[in-house]
Amino acid sequence: MIRVKICGITRPEDARAAAAAGADAIGLVFHPASPRAVSVAQACAILEALPPFVTSVGLFVDTAPEAVAGVLARCPLDLLQFHGDEAPAYCGAFGRPYIKAIRMRGPLDLEALARAYHDARGLLLDAYAPAAAGGTGLTFDWSLIPGGLARPLVLAGGLHPGNVAEAVRRVRPYALDVSSGVEAAPGIKDAALIQAFVANARRAAEDV
Numbered sequence: 001m002i003r004v005k006i007c008g009i010t011r012p013e014d015a016r017a018a019a020a021a022g023a024d025a026i027g028l029v030f031h032p033a034s035p036r037a038v039s040v041a042q043a044c045a046i047l048e049a050l051p052p053f054v055t056s057v058g059l060f061v062d063t064a065p066e067a068v069a070g071v072l073a074r075c076p077l078d079l080l081q082f083h084g085d086e087a088p089a090y091c092g093a094f095g096r097p098y099i100k101a102i103r104m105r106g107p108l109d110l111e112a113l114a115r116a117y118h119d120a121r122g123l124l125l126d127a128y129a130p131a132a133a134g135g136t137g138l139t140f141d142w143s144l145i146p147g148g149l150a151r152p153l154v155l156a157g158g159l160h161p162g163n164v165a166e167a168v169r170r171v172r173p174y175a176l177d178v179s180s181g182v183e184a185a186p187g188i189k190d191a192a193l194i195q196a197f198v199a200n201a202r203r204a205a206e207d208v
């Protein structure tokens with residue numbers, strides 16, 4: 001079954017909506033420049049609303065290690081997502097499972113990156129945009145993704161209920177990550193869009 005993460009949750013009710021739709025994970029953005037950024041107190045309130053067996057992911061972008069450690073000390077996150085230019089040694093230094101985001105700025109040697117981030121639980125591929133580190137709603141050229149990557153592939157970038165089935169059929173990723181494509185406004189999720197996204201992804205995955 002394909003896994004789905006709903007990222008950029010800022011409200012407990014959106015976390016509950018993601019879980020009710022069957023999402024496997026929710027993402028909390030600890031990047032102050034994002035319209036989806038949450039404080040530690042907000043994150044804790046969201047996590048308290050989350051039912052069991054839904055993974056909580058903390059997203060950081062080139063954050064000082066002390067700041068990441070400070071969040072981890074107060075917030076029971078299951079998995080870390082590094083979405084900037086973090087080196088493998090940095091990513092592995094927190095004693096927590098992590099996924100590494102790669103922003104696709106043209107063709108990249110993804111095989112080499114999978115080897116470099118060998119202890120990552122997955123490689124997340126996102127679109128590159130100069131103005132923002134993520135959550136842009138932009139897709140990238142999926143034909144740049146090689147088959148048989150050494151790490152589980154999480155596809156992100158501009159996914160929404162209308163294109164997720166095609167993405168699943170073409171890329172066959174391990175998991176999907178979506179943020180702006182299931183929103184009513186930045187940081188405010190739409191429960192019906194989340195429901196449609198998860199249903200369309202799962203239906204498409206059954207057929208491949």
Ligand SMILES: O=C(O)c1ccccc1N[C@@H]1O[C@H](COP(=O)(O)O)[C@@H](O)[C@H]1O
Binds near residue numbers: 031034059138178179
């Ligand atoms: O969601 C954000 O605001 C964000 C900010 C900084 C880095 C990453 C961010 N989100 C991640 O961006 C991708 C794609 O988002 P979208 O679906 O295109 O809006 C996804 O991995 C989010 O986790």
